[in-house]
Amino acid sequence: MKTKPATLVQPDRVHRRCYADAELFEQELRNIFEKTWVYCGHETQLRKPGDYATVQIGRQPMIMVRDESGAIQVLYNRCPHRGAQLCVRRDGNTGEQFMCSYHGWRFNLRGGLLGVPIEDGYSNTGMTMTDPEFSMKRAARVEIYRGFVFARLVEQGPSLVEWLGGARAAFDDMCDRSPEGEVEIIPVCHRVVQHSNWKLFMENQVDVLHAGVTHESAGRAAMAVEQQLQQATGTAPSEYKFLSTLALPLSKFAELLESKNFPNGHALIAAYLEQPRDADTLEYERVMRERYGKKKADEIMGRNAHHVVLYPGVSVQPLLLQLRVIRPLTVDSTLSEIWHFRLKGASDAMYRNALQYFNLINSPATLVNADDLENWNRCQRGVVSTASEWISFHRGCGSETGGPGVTIGKAGSEAPLRNQYRAWLDYMNQGEGM
Numbered sequence: 145m146k147t148k149p150a151t152l153v154q155p156d157r158v159h160r161r162c163y164a165d166a167e168l169f170e171q172e173l174r175n176i177f178e179k180t181w182v183y184c185g186h187e188t189q190l191r192k193p194g195d196y197a198t199v200q201i202g203r204q205p206m207i208m209v210r211d212e213s214g215a216i217q218v219l220y221n222r223c224p225h226r227g228a229q230l231c232v233r234r235d236g237n238t239g240e241q242f243m244c245s246y247h248g249w250r251f252n253l254r255g256g257l258l259g260v261p262i263e264d265g266y267s268n269t270g271m272t273m274t275d276p277e278f279s280m281k282r283a284a285r286v287e288i289y290r291g292f293v294f295a296r297l298v299e300q301g302p303s304l305v306e307w308l309g310g311a312r313a314a315f316d317d318m319c320d321r322s323p324e325g326e327v328e329i330i331p332v333c334h335r336v337v338q339h340s341n342w343k344l345f346m347e348n349q350v351d352v353l354h355a356g357v358t359h360e361s362a363g364r365a366a367m368a369v370e371q372q373l374q375q376a377t378g379t380a381p382s383e384y385k386f387l388s389t390l391a392l393p394l395s396k397f398a399e400l401l402e403s404k405n406f407p408n409g410h411a412l413i414a415a416y417l418e419q420p421r422d423a424d425t426l427e428y429e430r431v432m433r434e435r436y437g438k439k440k441a442d443e444i445m446g447r448n449a450h451h452v453v454l455y456p457g458v459s460v461q462p463l464l465l466q467l468r469v470i471r472p473l474t475v476d477s478t479l480s481e482i483w484h485f486r487l488k489g490a491s492d493a494m495y496r497n498a499l500q501y502f503n504l505i506n507s508p509a510t511l512v513n514a515d516d517l518e519n520w521n522r523c524q525r526g527v528v529s530t531a532s533e534w535i536s537f538h539r540g541c542g543s544e545t546g547g548p549g550v551t552i553g554k555a556g557s558e559a560p561l562r563n564q565y566r567a568w569l570d571y572m573n574q575g576e577g578m
């Protein structure tokens with residue numbers, strides 16, 4: 145019997161089955177990931193016609209490809225003959241066409257059928273070359289915001305810009321920091337399979353208090369080395385701050401990390417890292433003021449978002465030039481893809497800063513992501529326990545200000561987590577026709 149989603153979510157708590165029920169997970173793929181905007185990639189991944197990257201949307205294997213006209217298409221990765229996948233690599237160039245490795249059907253870069261071997265074998269059958277049933281199917285909609293490509297598999301629903309709402313800051317804050325107003329992707333991705341439900345990742349991105357507890361030991365270790373270097377040489381590389389700031393007292397985190405909660409489950413968490421004052425950053429600031437004028441440049445560089453989370457699958461750190469996207473695999477496993485970017489027109493030194501952060505937080509050697517992964521594993525193992533049926537989201541409940549629409553959560557409130565579950569319930573109810 146199908147689970148009724150409304151029975152699982154209350155204003156300040158959710159049922160443990162949300163993380164542990166395989167049938168519910170299938171409902172989520174169908175009603176959330178296959179119905180809303182899903183991030184496919186950045187247009188700089190596809191430099192020339194025929195460049196493609198494979199991507200998963202819900203249960204659907206897809207291909208993002210640049211076509212002959214330069215436009216980006218998102219196609220189902222399935223041959224309409226007998227169903228074989230057309231691209232099996234993560235990325236590459238397919239030339240002027242896709243050709244199926246099984247019986248040689250060929251398609252143009254918009255998915256249209258170009259030819260089949262022994263075509264006259266189809267005379268007087270139900271198959272015709274012009275029937276769309278025998279072309280590669282396309283995603284219902286593809287839209288690009290400042291170079292970031294999203295697709296959705298159903299026609300109905302808001303435009304990408306409407307859906308993003310105020311969370312457009314994810315991309316505006318990142319791109320505006322470029323002297324050319326654009327970023328390019330670095331085509332190297334950390335991929336991690338987490339042995340936990342996808343929602344644990346999404347909640348963690350906006351769980352402002354966890355950093356001061358989970359990452360305290362990494363922060364303290366970095367702070368000790370930073371102080372030794374400072375004493376010995378009078379200076380310490382600015383990247384130590386990425387980690388040593390995590391040793392801030394918990395009360396300081398709570399005070400700094402205000403959340404802004406948008407419709408559709410999106411949220412923005414304020415930044416806690418101070419802008420470095422090293423020579424490379426000062427030179428970058430000079431270039432920005434020259435390019436935009438002092439007032440505009442200072443407004444851009446003063447924007448203060450640490451994380452912007454786009455529910456259900458994306459987390460962007462605009463100042464740190466990083467984007468994480470999740471692909472749910474099973475109820476208790478999730479693939480995360482972690483990308484970083486380069487500001488067009490900024491120096492190599494500014495890029496190295498982003499690279500340092502990317503590796504310090506996400507590389508296989510880091511303590512930071514490893515500590516997060518350990519917590520999510522523990523949560524996944526804990527939610528099967530029947531000691532209680534409920535997971536608590538009480539912190540700060542009822543203290544949100546603002547609204548309707550956008551609310552503000554203060555003092556380490558779990559407001560953005562509750563906001564995610566409001567969106568979850570909307571998607572699930574709509575999908576189940578309630």
Ligand code: FES
Pocket residue numbers: 223224225226227228244245246247248249
């Ligand atoms: S399955 Fe693709 S040509 Fe037969």
Ligand SMILES: [Fe+2]
Pocket residue numbers: 348354355358359512516
């Ligand atoms: Fe963390």
